Amino acid sequence: MQVQSAFGCLSATRTLRRVLLRRPRAEELSAWREYGWRAAPDPDALASEHDELCELLADAGAEVIVADAPVPGDPDAIYAYDPALIGPEGALLLEIGKPGRRGEAEALAPAFEAAGVPVVARMQAPATADGGDLFWLDERTLLAGRGYRTNDEGIAWLRAQLPDADVLAFDLPHFHGRGEVLHLLSFISPIEDDLAVVYLPMLPVRLVELLESRGVRFVEVPDDEFDSMGANVLALGEGRALMLARNVETRRRLERAGVEVLTYDGVELSKGDGGPTCLTRPLLRS
Numbered sequence: 001m002q003v004q005s006a007f008g009c010l011s012a013t014r015t016l017r018r019v020l021l022r023r024p025r026a027e028e029l030s031a032w033r034e035y036g037w038r039a040a041p042d043p044d045a046l047a048s049e050h051d052e053l054c055e056l057l058a059d060a061g062a063e064v065i066v067a068d069a070p071v072p073g074d075p076d077a078i079y080a081y082d083p084a085l086i087g088p089e090g091a092l093l094l095e096i097g098k099p100g101r102r103g104e105a106e107a108l109a110p111a112f113e114a115a116g117v118p119v120v121a122r123m124q125a126p127a128t129a130d131g132g133d134l135f136w137l138d139e140r141t142l143l144a145g146r147g148y149r150t151n152d153e154g155i156a157w158l159r160a161q162l163p164d165a166d167v168l169a170f171d172l173p174h175f176h177g178r179g180e181v182l183h184l185l186s187f188i189s190p191i192e193d194d195l196a197v198v199y200l201p202m203l204p205v206r207l208v209e210l211l212e213s214r215g216v217r218f219v220e221v222p223d224d225e226f227d228s229m230g231a232n233v234l235a236l237g238e239g240r241a242l243m244l245a246r247n248v249e250t251r252r253r254l255e256r257a258g259v260e261v262l263t264y265d266g267v268e269l270s271k272g273d274g275g276p277t278c279l280t281r282p283l284l285r286s
Contacts, residue, residue, distance in 0.1 A: 006283070007284050011285050012135045020111060024041075025077075036181070049269045056264055060262065069110055081185075081280060090117050097149030098181070108281075123157050130183060134150075144167055144184070145172045147184075148178045149181065170207045173202055185278075187226070188207075191259060194215050197241075230244075241260070243275070
């Protein structure tokens with residue numbers, strides 16, 4: 001597939017043109033309990049599901065780039081969204097808040113460079129930030145979730161690296177505490193400029209008010225589909241979205257809102273609580 005640019009992703013909703021994923025490696029799965037996975041992954045089934053996801057994204061029109069640098073002992077490394085943010089000048093490598101994941105950003109650096117996406121900055125402790133807490137609302141506005149994975153120092157670092165952007169921070173709820181991942185994108189996924197999938201009970205009030213002021217409509221995730229990642233939906237652009245097949249009611253609500261919904265099973269891929277946004281790092285949207 002021919003593209004005009006190697007990268008450009010100051011949007012979460014425009015048409016997905018290029019996307020980076022990271023291939024699962026069987027030798028990285030043994031620590032699944034320590035990393036909080038819900039059950040032991042089947043390495044063969046996991047690899048097969050990942051291949052199918054890559055094919056689905058390619059069929060949807062995106063150039064799929066697969067990173068395969070090893071991250072020893074880290075099953076979460078398949079969740080390629082968290083280690084980096086794509087800014088105006090290239091990739092910003094983040095310092096993930098979960099200590100066992102902190103090798104992931106450098107492991108993705110060669111794939112970014114090979115894909116023509118320069119690495120322009122590297123966050124260092126004590127600053128921390130997870131990609132799952134960050135998304136571009138528009139070309140000048142980056143939303144950030146302040147929680148247990150993204151701290152004040154991380155948000156300050158992002159503001160310093162992105163001087164032309166408004167980095168707006170929102171406190172995340174404690175929920176089940178430090179040991180369980182809770183990202184901003186755990187309860188909101190932008191689908192179009194004026195449409196987002198949300199789990200409203202978790203959404204910060206100031207964020208609700210900001211989105212309402214911009215005319216954003218909400219497709220609400222029902223209570224019984226929050227835990228199964230009903231709010232984790234990847235915008236493909238042109239009124240299309242990708243989600244886990246198990247969230248049937250959320251899919252119905254999206255379709256009633258005029259969205260064409262593609263689904264995948266993700267039984268193995270989501271045992272570590274990662275849906276389609278977690279598994280993909282968009283590089284180019286237009």
